[in-house]
Each structure stands twice: as C-alpha cells, then as structure tokens.
Amino acid sequence: MLLDFITKSWISSLFGASYDKTIIPDFLDFVYVENTGIAFGLFAGNNRFWEIFTLLLILIGFFGFRKQIFKTFFNRIISAMIFAGALGNWLDRIIHGHVIDFIDIHFFKYHWPAFNLADCYLTIGFIGVFLHLIKVKQISHQKNI
Numbered sequence: 001m002l003l004d005f006i007t008k009s010w011i012s013s014l015f016g017a018s019y020d021k022t023i024i025p026d027f028l029d030f031v032y033v034e035n036t037g038i039a040f041g042l043f044a045g046n047n048r049f050w051e052i053f054t055l056l057l058i059l060i061g062f063f064g065f066r067k068q069i070f071k072t073f074f075n076r077i078i079s080a081m082i083f084a085g086a087l088g089n090w091l092d093r094i095i096h097g098h099v100i101d102f103i104d105i106h107f108f109k110y111h112w113p114a115f116n117l118a119d120c121y122l123t124i125g126f127i128g129v130f131l132h133l134i135k136v137k138q139i140s141h142q143k144n145i
Contacts, residue, residue: 001084001087001088001118001121003117004084004085004088004116004117004118004121005091006145007102007116007117008088008092008100008102008116008117011029011032011102012032012096012100013099015030015032020032020104026106026107026108027105027106027107028103028104028105028106029031029104029106029145030102030103031101031104031106031114032094032100032102032112033100033101033102034098034099034101035037035098035101035114036050036097036098036099037050037097038050039117050092050093051090051093052065052084052091054090056090057058057086058087058090059087061083061086062083066126067084074128074132075132077079077128078124078125078128078129078132079125080125081121081122081124081125081128082121082126082129084118084121085117085118085119085120085121085123085125086118086122087118087124088117088118088121089118089119090115090121092118099118100116101113101114101115101116102114102116103115103116103117103118105119122129
C-alpha cells in the first residue's frame with residue numbers, strides 16, 4: 001500500500017494534470033488521470049458514494065472472511081493484495097476526492113484504461129481468489145469420486 005501511495009504522490013507532485021510521458025513507445029506511458037468512478041472510470045462523478053461503498057466492502061471482506069483470510073500463507077498473500085489495493089484507492093478518494101491513475105498500457109492507438117498499483121494489487125488478489133476457488137472445487141470434486 002505504501003508503494004501505491006508513493007507512486008501516486010510522485011506522479012501528482014511532479015507532473016500534475018497535464019502530464020503524459022512516454023516510457024516505452026507504442027506500449028507504456030505515464031499519464032495523470034483523476035478517476036472519480038470505479039474500475040475504468042465507470043460510474044464517474046459520485047465519489048462520496050464510492051468512498052462509503054469501498055469502506056463497507058473492506059470491512060465486510062475483513063470481518064466476513066477473517067477465518068479464511070488467515071488460514072494459509074496463500075490466503076494471507078492474496079488477502080493482503082486485495083486489502084492493500086482497496087485501502088490504497090479508498091485513501092485516494094478520502095485525501096484527493098478521486099483516485100489517481102497513471103499507468104497507460106497501449107498497443108499503438110489501442111489503449112487499456114489508465115490504472116495504478118492499487119488496481120494491480122486488486123487484480124492479482126482476485127486472480128488468486130479465483131485460482132484458490134478452482135483448487136478447492138477440484139479437491140472437493142476428487143473427494144466425491
């Protein structure tokens with residue numbers, strides 16, 4: 001979460017709203033985007049709702065799944081990724097009134113929406129949850145055979 005906070009602070013303090021820096025031509029730029037919505041800017045403009053909604057999801061996730069979260073090392077890692085990502089973006093909303101996105105991946109003119117490290121943590125964490133569920137289902141299926 002600290003690395004996410006540092007990178008967002010660095011981008012916003014050095015470059016501000018007009019920044020667009022090519023890192024790898026036709027593939028990676030650093031940009032400055034103020035995202036008031038959720039993933040990919042969906043439902044933009046209702047920041048107070050997303051502040052409260054995100055906090056509720058964090059609390060429900062932690063208290064609702066705390067026994068599962070700490071069960072194995074893998075669960076602790078993916079849970080830490082999800083919570084770090086959610087808290088990182090939530091703090092942005094509280095401090096700035098929006099989430100700062102700055103990583104712009106593209107292939108020539110085809111762009112993926114800008115994102116940040118917290119988004120990476122969330123994505124990796126949810127992929128981990130998905131893989132864990134597949135593994136649990138396979139084990140359950142093998143026991144039933």
